[in-house]
Amino acid sequence: LKVFSGNAHRKLAKDICAYLDIPLGKCEVFKFSNDNTFVRILENIRQQDVFLVQPIAFPVNDHIMELLIMIDAAKRASAGRITAVIPYYAYARSDKKDQPRVPITARLVANLIETAGADRVLTLELHAGQIQGFFNVPLDELSAIPNLANHFNARNVKSNIVVVATDAGDAKRARNMANRLDAPIAIVEKVRIGNQERVEAATLIGDVRDRTAIIVDDEIGTGGTVIATADTLRNHGARDIYCYAAHPVLAGKATEILEKSTIKELVVTDSLPVPPAKMGTKTSVVSVA
Ligand code: R5P
DSSP states (O other), rough: OOOEOOSOOOOHHHHHHHTTTTOOEEEEEEOTTSSSSEEEOOOOBTTTTEEEEEEOOHHHHHHHHHHHHHHHHHHTBSSEEEEEEESOOTTOOSSSSTTTTTTHHHHHHHHHHHHHSSSEEEEESSSSGGGGOOOOOOOEEEEEHHHHHHHHHHHTTTSEEEEEEEGGGGHHHHHHHHHHTOOOEEEEEOOOETTTTTEEEHHHHOOOTSSSSEEEEEESSSHHHHHHHHHHHHHHOOOOOEEEEEEEEOOOOOOHHHHSOOOEEEEEEEOOOOOOOGGTEEEEEEEEO
């Protein structure tokens, strides 16, 4: 078994190798001065079980291209099986044609990964489970919920908890967390406005008064969803509000916004690297390595 890393998140790849007690495979992945990406695998991988670790982190398009080229390099080096390990699958929100003349980019990226030669995909907490079906090769979607639930359980807050989904479509994720915390769920209906980046939380379903609320989401992008959800919870009498999310995308001013908010703690996984400048004082990272 050989594990290699692109440039998206070498720390995670190293941590996975430390867990497996194997060295990280040697390869170079860099750009020439003409902006062309180049990959060279520096060890023999003939007939080996090869895992390429590359979450689709910022800059998203560069990291997709790196992954595709790494897969191609592994295929041409006669790897026995190539697994693309993509802890964060970007473009996942482009998963349906919900307006005229728009693409389904999550499907396009899946096609590219398969065409490049991946035999299998390993991913974590997809935005929507249906994205699994965009791949014809076997795909395993791992869940971050056990790791996140263990983190909260370690606090020993035993009573008056409610787990909150930020959208009706996310109720299953919240239910999964709630089962592990022995808590009920609530749902805040989300309305996206304009270019889809502005969010308003509308109706609340469930009882949050005087409870410790744990918002669960797949990712923190701009932070708009979680802030709008927290406002609604606060207006309905929730006490402490925590946010547990799998993927710290933390786009734009998300960290600053969250720092100023009434959210007590933001807990994310290391599916994506969090640069020091984006690591807020309220942020904790749980490893999924
Ligand atoms: C979306 O529908 C997801 O489940 C997340 O709620 C969303 O991606 C978070 O994005 P933002 O932080 O930009 O509102």
